[in-house]
Amino acid sequence: MNSPLLNAGCRLGPSCISLLSRVVTHRTATTAASLASSPNTSESHTNEQKPKLKEKVVRTDTKPRTSNSFVLNLYRGQFQPDELFPYPNVLNEEQKDNVKMLIDPIWKFFEEKNDAAKNDMIEKIPDEVMNGLKEQGVFGIQVPVELGGLGLTNAQAARLIEIVTGHDLAISICVGAHQSIGFKGILLFGTDAQKQKYLPKLAAGEHIAAFALTEPAAGSDAISIKTKAELSPDGKHYVLNGSKIWISNGGIADIFTVFAQIPTADDKTGQVESKMTAFIVERKFGGVTNGPAEKKMGIKGSNTTEVFFEDCKVPVENVLGGVGNGFKVAMNILNNGRFGMVVGLSGTMKMAIRKSIDFAKNRRQFGRTIDTYGNVQEKLVRMAMRQYVTESLGFLLAQNMDRGIPEYQCEAAIGKIFASESAWYVLDEAIQIHGGMGFMRSSGLERVLRDLRVFRIFEGANDILRLFVAFTGLQYVGSHLRELQNAVKSFNLNAIVGEGSKRLRRNIGMSTGPNVNEYIHSPLHPSGLLLSKSINRFGSTIEQILMKYGKTIRDEQFIVHRIGDITIDLFTMAASLSRCTHSFKNQVPTAIHESNLVRIWCEEAYDRINNNINLIQNPEFIARTKLMAQLAREMVDKESTVPVHPLGF
Numbered sequence: 001m002n003s004p005l006l007n008a009g010c011r012l013g014p015s016c017i018s019l020l021s022r023v024v025t026h027r028t029a030t031t032a033a034s035l036a037s038s039p040n041t042s043e044s045h046t047n048e049q050k051p052k053l054k055e056k057v058v059r060t061d062t063k064p065r066t067s068n069s070f071v072l073n074l075y076r077g078q079f080q081p082d083e084l085f086p087y088p089n090v091l092n093e094e095q096k097d098n099v100k101m102l103i104d105p106i107w108k109f110f111e112e113k114n115d116a117a118k119n120d121m122i123e124k125i126p127d128e129v130m131n132g133l134k135e136q137g138v139f140g141i142q143v144p145v146e147l148g149g150l151g152l153t154n155a156q157a158a159r160l161i162e163i164v165t166g167h168d169l170a171i172s173i174c175v176g177a178h179q180s181i182g183f184k185g186i187l188l189f190g191t192d193a194q195k196q197k198y199l200p201k202l203a204a205g206e207h208i209a210a211f212a213l214t215e216p217a218a219g220s221d222a223i224s225i226k227t228k229a230e231l232s233p234d235g236k237h238y239v240l241n242g243s244k245i246w247i248s249n250g251g252i253a254d255i256f257t258v259f260a261q262i263p264t265a266d267d268k269t270g271q272v273e274s275k276m277t278a279f280i281v282e283r284k285f286g287g288v289t290n291g292p293a294e295k296k297m298g299i300k301g302s303n304t305t306e307v308f309f310e311d312c313k314v315p316v317e318n319v320l321g322g323v324g325n326g327f328k329v330a331m332n333i334l335n336n337g338r339f340g341m342v343v344g345l346s347g348t349m350k351m352a353i354r355k356s357i358d359f360a361k362n363r364r365q366f367g368r369t370i371d372t373y374g375n376v377q378e379k380l381v382r383m384a385m386r387q388y389v390t391e392s393l394g395f396l397l398a399q400n401m402d403r404g405i406p407e408y409q410c411e412a413a414i415g416k417i418f419a420s421e422s423a424w425y426v427l428d429e430a431i432q433i434h435g436g437m438g439f440m441r442s443s444g445l446e447r448v449l450r451d452l453r454v455f456r457i458f459e460g461a462n463d464i465l466r467l468f469v470a471f472t473g474l475q476y477v478g479s480h481l482r483e484l485q486n487a488v489k490s491f492n493l494n495a496i497v498g499e500g501s502k503r504l505r506r507n508i509g510m511s512t513g514p515n516v517n518e519y520i521h522s523p524l525h526p527s528g529l530l531l532s533k534s535i536n537r538f539g540s541t542i543e544q545i546l547m548k549y550g551k552t553i554r555d556e557q558f559i560v561h562r563i564g565d566i567t568i569d570l571f572t573m574a575a576s577l578s579r580c581t582h583s584f585k586n587q588v589p590t591a592i593h594e595s596n597l598v599r600i601w602c603e604e605a606y607d608r609i610n611n612n613i614n615l616i617q618n619p620e621f622i623a624r625t626k627l628m629a630q631l632a633r634e635m636v637d638k639e640s641t642v643p644v645h646p647l648g649f
């Protein structure tokens with residue numbers, strides 16, 4: 001009999017499943033909430049012990065991990081609707097009115113009082129603009145009202161961030177580095193005393209904050225920072241020494257969230273371990289200096305500098321989130337702030353689309369306005385699709401965070417990747433539609449393109465985040481494969497039927513996948529079916545990949561990167577279908593237009609997914625990846641391109 005379970009057993013046997021289960025580690029989701037509830041745990045990783053992205057250790061945990069994360073469950077070929085359907089709608093009328101009241105004055109302020117082109121030219125945000133933004137409350141959007149902020153929820157904040165970022169990316173970075181990451185740690189993990197002490201002045205913009213993680217030798221590999229914090233002999237303060245680079249607001253900040261290693265000797269072995277820890281550091285503690293403002297490609301109005309700590313004394317009560325929790329504090333701050341980038345860049349895209357439409361409607365060539373040509377029409381629609389999907393992702397994320405969904409790190413990472421790549425695409429196309437005009441400074445588009453370049457690099461480089469999403473998903477599957485292995489050993493029928501029958505359906509080609517269309521409005525069913533088929537195929541592909549590569553999958557970045565791409569396509573299909581279903585159900589007047597954007601998006605995403613799955617299963621592609629690795633080595637050895645010049649000299 002061709003039972004899929006027996007199949008798996010026959011081909012590989014339970015011991016092979018055991019091998020699979022050892023491929024991937026069991027990753028425990030760490031949420032802001034769980035960290036906040038145990039602020040003083042001293043569990044830590046030393047630099048030496050810490051597994052790196054490229055060399056994961058294998059754990060022996062046997063309990064399967066459960067999660068409602070939509071993205072994680074895709075890796076099991078499952079459609080987990082809880083966090084996606086229906087599309088959340090968290091704001092009540094009063095909350096909506098509160099934000100609406102803020103939008104107009106902020107919009108007016110940007111139109112009348114700020115000149116983004118001038119800020120770019122002088123490489124500074126003028127004091128009067130900074131002061132105007134402070135008066136509008138823009139520096140304390142999410143600080144509770146009783147501590148002097150606007151007290152907005154994530155969804156409310158998202159609506160404002162969209163407007164700020166749509167007008168001026170450099171200002172958005174200044175304001176975002178201040179609150180999205182600079183003092184976010186105090187909001188998330190601060191003790192009451194820390195909140196009372198720091199938040200009122202930060203919310204008023206009287207103090208500016210910065211987030212100091214990156215170091216010369218620790219960019220994407222954030223865990224290997226070298227800045228040291230040593231406890232003083234009287235145990236009253238830590239002495240901080242080290243330097244940080246590319247710190248947004250570094251030259252203007254009064255308060256820093258700084259990450260440093262605390263060397264700690266083990267009582268028994270005497271071995272020194274480093275405990276990465278977050279600290280709230282005031283510039284006025286002394287020993288804090290900064291370098292000159294960096295000369296950058298874009299976001300020039302925002303201030304970026306090196307920051308140096310030299311024997312800076314930080315009181316022990318300024319430890320943030322507990323000794324040894326620094327890495328998780330950093331990751332949770334970044335996860336929590338990412339929705340801002342997603343919605344903000346949606347605002348940027350909208351601005352560029354409006355400009356492009358205005359231009360195309362008025363520009364006549366060959367006797368017609370250019371908006372009537374298919375070339376331009378395709379560009380406009382592709383730009384609008386990307387903006388729609390980004391907006392759907394951003395407001396899904398922000399509202400899910402408001403709903404208290406605890407685990408959203410993969411969804412946030414996908415949002416960041418998708419938004420930054422889409423905004424780059426949209427601005428590039430906007431310039432193309434404008435032709436020569438787009439290349440001129442006066443169009444205002446070349447500045448935005450320059451500003452946008454860094455968004456694919458900072459706050460987690462997209463290449464690294466793609467791997468992060470894929471490895472997190474693979475690890476999640478690993479824990480369930482272990483469950484299957486245990487079920488085989490103990491003949492647990494329920495588990496076997498659960499996992500096994502899915503495989504059976506797949507193997508005999510019966511199932512078209514999970515019943516996605518139950519959750520989707522009927523005009524969207526053809527797209528729902530594509531999503532359903534894709535999830536099903538993805539789940540079985542992940543299984544096959546794990547069976548084929550075992551633990552060596554960690555070294556297969558050519559493949560893992562594409563698994564990341566497939567995940568992004570699946571999640572964007574689902575998020576846009578969810579939002580559009582919401583639009584139909586709520587009789588939103590643009591629902592039909594939205595459904596047509598979503599239809600094209602889903603059909604094309606489906607093709608990309610199949611293409612990527614075919615690639616990673618294709619031996620010829622695998623051979624090409626080996627060839628590419630070899631060619632890259634030859635180039636690196638030669639320190640240049642390899643071919644001899646066609647003229648021979």
Ligand code: MYA
Nearest residue numbers: 027028052053172176177220222331340341409458459460
């Ligand atoms: S700030 C600098 C940004 N820097 C980075 O983002 C660093 C990127 N690096 C990383 O994210 C990590 O090092 C990676 C970890 C992912 C590479 N959530 O074994 P591991 C847990 C929750 O995978 P590694 C800037 O640019 C993981 O589960 N947990 O670690 C500012 C594991 O836990 P456990 C996570 O191989 C720009 C443990 O950590 C996450 O070393 C200015 C170890 O993990 C996660 N994400 O690689 C922007 N990751 O041990 C301004 C890992 O329990 C803002 N873990 O299994 C602009 C905003 C605009 C808005 C405007 C507002 C107005």
